[in-house]
Amino acid sequence: MADGDAGGRPGEAAVTSDPPVIRSNVPGSFPWGVMHERHPALIRRVGEATPYGPDRRRALDLLLAEITDGVIRPLEGPVHDRELWRSWDRGHLGRRWDDAPFLWAESYFYRKLLAAVGYFDPGPWRGIDPFEPFKQAELLGKGVDEELRALGGLSSMPVEEQARTLVHRALWGNQADLGFRLSAAGAQAGGQVTGLLADDGDLIWPAVDGPGPARVCLVADNAGGELLPDLALIDHLLHTRAVREVSLHVKPSPYYVSDAVPADVVASVRRLSAAGGAAGEVGERLRAAMSSGRLAVRTHAFSCAPLPYDEMPGDLREEFASATLTIMKGDLNYRRLVGDRAWAPTTPFAETVGYFPGPVVALRTLKSDVVVGLGAETVAALEADGRPWRTSGTHALIQARL
Numbered sequence: 001m002a003d004g005d006a007g008g009r010p011g012e013a014a015v016t017s018d019p020p021v022i023r024s025n026v027p028g029s030f031p032w033g034v035m036h037e038r039h040p041a042l043i044r045r046v047g048e049a050t051p052y053g054p055d056r057r058r059a060l061d062l063l064l065a066e067i068t069d070g071v072i073r074p075l076e077g078p079v080h081d082r083e084l085w086r087s088w089d090r091g092h093l094g095r096r097w098d099d100a101p102f103l104w105a106e107s108y109f110y111r112k113l114l115a116a117v118g119y120f121d122p123g124p125w126r127g128i129d130p131f132e133p134f135k136q137a138e139l140l141g142k143g144v145d146e147e148l149r150a151l152g153g154l155s156s157m158p159v160e161e162q163a164r165t166l167v168h169r170a171l172w173g174n175q176a177d178l179g180f181r182l183s184a185a186g187a188q189a190g191g192q193v194t195g196l197l198a199d200d201g202d203l204i205w206p207a208v209d210g211p212g213p214a215r216v217c218l219v220a221d222n223a224g225g226e227l228l229p230d231l232a233l234i235d236h237l238l239h240t241r242a243v244r245e246v247s248l249h250v251k252p253s254p255y256y257v258s259d260a261v262p263a264d265v266v267a268s269v270r271r272l273s274a275a276g277g278a279a280g281e282v283g284e285r286l287r288a289a290m291s292s293g294r295l296a297v298r299t300h301a302f303s304c305a306p307l308p309y310d311e312m313p314g315d316l317r318e319e320f321a322s323a324t325l326t327i328m329k330g331d332l333n334y335r336r337l338v339g340d341r342a343w344a345p346t347t348p349f350a351e352t353v354g355y356f357p358g359p360v361v362a363l364r365t366l367k368s369d370v371v372v373g374l375g376a377e378t379v380a381a382l383e384a385d386g387r388p389w390r391t392s393g394t395h396a397l398i399q400a401r402l
């Protein structure tokens, strides 16, 4: 199957009734806006944020030209991940960007952006995160101060309320990733519609507290304002709950603007420790947990793959299969989890994640068209309201399949 258009999940019987994959070839649609407005704006912002020399600037200009009216070109030179991308290709190289699945094209765009800035090349720009200036500004910003201060109020709450609060902070931390803020709608976003569109939050704790030592995987999304509450939640799992071990999955290289990489984990733990008070204690406990191995940071290449999780490789499948619970953070992970398809929003969540090898919960604010697991009345009310509820980041959900 070229790109899973008609179902055909690897390792499973073809599901011919699956809806079509989302592409960016409809002018005016959300994916079209990402590819034609957000990505060019991002190329410009990256060029402004770091003092690259003429070669890198030329490469950024070429990337802009390629995504504007060109076809998808292969990576040039002796790159370390050529074989990987060949295995992920699905026949899209050489076709128009807009005709590839949105998920695939977006992901490849970020890989090409890293190529343009020389992130993997020998030389001065190797390993320089092009998004670091944005991430750093956020980590040092006022919003983060508030987040850290709020941790002080937790100790006076009963444990169940602490847990609920931490899950909600981790959930809403996903609201505004830095890529999302590159669009006018995203820049103005910030409202929250209280009352989740789906709320399986109460299912989390019985799953984690069950008999036997638990191991939790948290598949992180953005750095800064999202990773800090994720880390606070991890601290709760390790310190207050009887969780033996947490695997924190972050991206092996910069991706989707603000996605967390290992350097962001280190920066966030430092930020927590430096804050003093309750946040400082969280930071110190996390540092100790990293030293002892109870908190392990993982970077799997598939975390930056342009494919849904139902195509995950065997070692990652085993990792999730052996976890008591996997927490999937954010919009992109949600798209990869349920499949980036034009699902009817009332499609049961469990039906879309049947392939997932262990208990899984998604914490996600809605920033793209994909959504499943909603009640018909909820959908009718959202549609009647007339505002862009699927993509504005104002709505959130917690969905579990245990």
Ligand SMILES: O=P(O)(O)OC[C@H]1O[C@](O)(CO)[C@@H](O)[C@@H]1O
Pocket: 034, 038, 106, 174, 177, 179, 180, 221, 222, 256, 329, 330, 331, 332, 333, 335, 367, 368
């Ligand atoms: O950081 P998150 O929550 O994964 O959101 C990233 C989202 O932003 C977009 O890339 C749009 O810019 C979506 O396609 C994607 O799902």
